[in-house]
Amino acid sequence: MSYPMVFLMAATVLGATELLPVNGGVYIPFVQEMPSQTVESFLLQKHAVTNEDFLKFVKRSPRYMRSKVPALMADQNYLRDWVDDLTPPSGKEHHPVTNVSWYVANAYCRHLGLELPTTAQWELAAASKNYEKEILAWYSAPGVNEAPVQSTFATESGIWDLHGLIWEWVQDFDSEAPVQAEAFCGASAGGAVDVSNYTSFIRYGLRSSLKANYTVRNLGFRCAQNQ
Amino acid sequence: MKLGHIVLALALLPMSWTQDKMPIEEATLTYAPNVPPAIKRDHPARVQVKMTTIEKVSRLADGVEYTFWTFGGAVPGPMIRVREGDIIDFMLSNHPDSKVPHNIDLHAATGPGGGAAASLTAPGHTSKFSFKVINPGLYVYHCATAPVGMHVANGMYGLILVEPKFGLPPVDREFYIMQSEFYTVGRNGERGLQPLSMEKAIDERPDYVVFNGSVGALMGDNAIEAKTGEKIRMYLGNGGPNLISSFHVIGEIFDDVYGEGGTMISQKNVQTTLIPAGGSAMVTFRTEVPGNYVLVDHSITRAFNKGAVGILKVEGEPDLEVYSGKISNTVYHPEGGTIQSMPIGKTPEKVALSPAKVLEHGKEIYETSCQACHQAGGKGIPGVFPPLAKSDWLMADLNRSIRVVTNGLSGEIVVNGVKYNSVMPVLHLSDEDVAAVMSYVRQNFGNNAKDMVTVEQVVKAKSE
Structure with missing residues (x-):
């Protein structure tokens, strides 16, 4: 069975978010040691997975309920702001689900016949040279943006909230880790491609600080599909 | 061992x-x-x-x-x-x-x-x-x-x-x-949340x-x-x-x-x-x-x-040997504005001047020695330097006003209903200059004196 077919079936059951096409291109990783990557055009969910979406998923896959998820797959803050196993926080049905681990986010996407986007895919979809100052301001602002999906801005492809709402898991979040120590921890930022690109640095820093069972209050996800 | x-x-x-x-x-x-x-x-x-x-x-x-x-x-x-x-x-x-x-x-x-x-x-x-x-x-x-x-x-x-x-x-x-x-x-100083x-x-x-x-x-x-x-x-x-x-x-x-x-x-x-x-x-x-x-x-x-x-x-207690604090505060004019020094052996010529000439001289002294603080027109700076214009305090007591110029003044005074508490330094002016500037100030800036202040009055007031 082809991926689109699986998606349509699962999507019908879960009412999952629309996928929109994103043009391919070349992604230059943040660390010099990594070769640039050519990315094929792909599909990406229009907005992040919401609490409501996620509720449908845990109903179908009870092993991902808060009380049942194994500690190896999610730390103790998993779905922390949910009222109980099957009750998202009230009034936040359309807010992005956060405090989910990579393992569970990955399982969600797989369940729909989709995948988490790769770093290269996500960065290409989110690239927006014109908004660096706004993005930096959002990264600098403390606290969590308590807002529903589709409340910040959309890219030309119609993809919402890639900046300004939450952080998002990517499939290969730890891919830079083996070569990142110098760029990351050294004040000199040796090995970074563009030392003046603070916003890339910050995303890179965040990805490097994560482990697959971590859950973070402002970290959610969306799914992608390779064509 | x-x-x-x-x-x-x-x-x-x-x-x-x-x-x-x-x-x-x-x-x-x-x-x-x-x-x-x-x-x-x-x-x-x-x-x-x-x-x-x-x-x-x-x-x-x-x-x-x-x-x-x-x-x-x-x-x-x-x-x-x-x-x-x-x-x-x-x-x-x-x-x-x-x-x-x-x-x-x-x-x-x-x-x-x-x-x-x-x-x-x-x-x-x-x-x-x-x-x-x-x-x-x-x-x-x-x-x-x-x-x-x-x-x-x-x-x-x-x-x-x-x-x-x-x-x-x-x-x-x-x-x-x-x-x-x-x-x-x-x-710097631009208000609001600064990124x-x-x-x-x-x-x-x-x-x-x-x-x-x-x-x-x-x-x-x-x-x-x-x-x-x-x-x-x-x-x-x-x-x-x-x-x-x-x-x-x-x-x-x-x-x-x-x-x-x-x-x-x-x-x-x-x-x-x-x-x-x-x-x-x-x-x-x-x-x-x-x-x-x-x-x-x-x-x-x-x-x-x-x-x-x-x-x-x-x-704590001051230690005047280590640090004296200010001993005096005097006006310094590098070009000698009010400091009069006479060449040895030459007696200054005493010339009787007309009241108009004296007032003109008084104006010059005011502009060089007084105006920096008391401002043009004698209007002063509210709360800092008292006004000389329409000044009740100035006009109330001539001897007192002369002594302010010759001896200096510190402490609180009330001028035209406003409290002032700062220091007026001693001005090193000749008696003639004091008489001239006092005459000028008392007849100008809305002050309504008609008489000239004489050198004798200055000498007398100083000694009181």
């Missing part, structure tokens, strides 16, 4: 503290300008240090807010004090509301990154790592998460003091002061240079205080991210400087000491004379225009 054995055994005793046997204690952390108490232990310990990184909006200057990234919710972060040979068990928590990961690079730690990689912590998580403080001294700690310039520019630094085994010489008071600079999108300007940070063009995290953090009610005759030690740090501080206390001389935060007195009798970015210095001095001592970065426009000032307020 037996004695020799005992001495040897005693000498080895401190080395017998193994990691397992070490007592465990929790570090006392203090917020600037306070310093943790001196270590009383004569042996190493395992010291637990718990710190949380918090991102928060607070005041940078009056009307100006900034999103600070902090250790422990403050800039600079808490001061840590441990002893050479201690093992530090560090727990770094990143608040769940944080937007970004943080870590800590302690310059007191020996090992890659000073703990940076080991302490990288995602929001809502806690990292633990241990290190042994091998080298005593005063060290900076800071966040080293990429982009490190941004984490430091946003306020993530503090000091850790590693006391030498035999401690530091005792002092009466200790202070924790850390300089740093902020790069805002708006210019970080990446461009200015990269260009090293700060809008604010401050002590202890904000403009005025050591001013007014927040001034640090001491008494005369006390020995003061300042633990000085510089978080940077970029500038080197030329630290100076106006009116004091540092008796001892522990240069760059090392453990040796590197210089004595120092006026201004350098604090490198990401470095420190320790200074000690004795307070002698009461008053306010101004702490500055003597790269002086940083102090004057960007906020790098603080106050050390010293209370």
Whole structure:
């Protein structure tokens, strides 16, 4: 069975978010040691997975309920702001689900016949040279943006909230880790491609600080599909 | 030989503290300008240090807010004090509301990154790592998460003091002061929540240079205080991210400087000491004379225009031999404006002048000797310099007014219903000049005298 077919079936059951096409291109990783990557055009969910979406998923896959998820797959803050196993926080049905681990986010996407986007895919979809100052301001602002999906801005492809709402898991979040120590921890930022690109640095820093069972209050996800 | 054995055994005793046997204690952390108490232990310990990184909006200057990234919710972060040979068990928590990961690079730690990689912590998580403080001294700690310039520019630094085994010489008071600079999108003083300007940070063009995290953090009610005759030690740090501080206390001389935060007195009798970015210095001095001592970065426009000032307020009895205070205040005219000196052997020609000529002369004297304070037209500056225009106080008592010019005046007076309390210096004018300027003032600026003030009246009033 082809991926689109699986998606349509699962999507019908879960009412999952629309996928929109994103043009391919070349992604230059943040660390010099990594070769640039050519990315094929792909599909990406229009907005992040919401609490409501996620509720449908845990109903179908009870092993991902808060009380049942194994500690190896999610730390103790998993779905922390949910009222109980099957009750998202009230009034936040359309807010992005956060405090989910990579393992569970990955399982969600797989369940729909989709995948988490790769770093290269996500960065290409989110690239927006014109908004660096706004993005930096959002990264600098403390606290969590308590807002529903589709409340910040959309890219030309119609993809919402890639900046300004939450952080998002990517499939290969730890891919830079083996070569990142110098760029990351050294004040000199040796090995970074563009030392003046603070916003890339910050995303890179965040990805490097994560482990697959971590859950973070402002970290959610969306799914992608390779064509 | 037996004695020799005992001495040897005693000498080895401190080395017998193994990691397992070490007592465990929790570090006392203090917020600037306070310093943790001196270590009383004569042996190493395992010291637990718990710190949380918090991102928060607070005041940078009056009307100006900034999103600070902090250790422990403050800039600079808490001061840590441990002893050479201690093992530090560090727990770094990143608040769940944080937007970004943080870590800590302690310059007191020996090992890659000073703990940076080991302490990288995602929001809502806690990292633990241990290190042994091998080298005593005063060290900076800071966040080293990429982009490190941004984490430091946003306020993530503090000091850790590693006391030498035999401690530091005792002092009466200790202070924790850390300089740093902020790069805002708006210019200095522009109100509102100011975001970080990446461009200015990269260009090293700060809008604010401050002590202890904000403009005025050591001013007014927040001034640090001491008494005369006390020995003061300042633990000085510089978080940077970029500038080197030329630290100076106006009116004091540092008796001892522990240069760059090392453990040796590197210089004595120092006026201004350098604090490198990401470095420190320790200074000690004795307070002698009461008053306010101004702490500055003597790269002086940083102090004057960007906020790098603080106050050390010293209370106690004056010591007039060390410092007399102001003995007199006289007007100085480099070109001799009112100071009349006559060539020896030449008697000044006494010429009887017409009242019109005298008033013209009086006007010149007013303009050269009086107008700087009392202003054109005698209107004064409300609350500072009393008006001479339509002045009830001036006109009420001629003798008194003459004496103000000839003898000076200090203390409170009420002029046209407004209180003034400042000093009028003695003007070194000749009796003729006094008569002329008094005549001019009393007949102008809405004052309605018709008579001329005579030299005789001036001489008489002076002597009363």
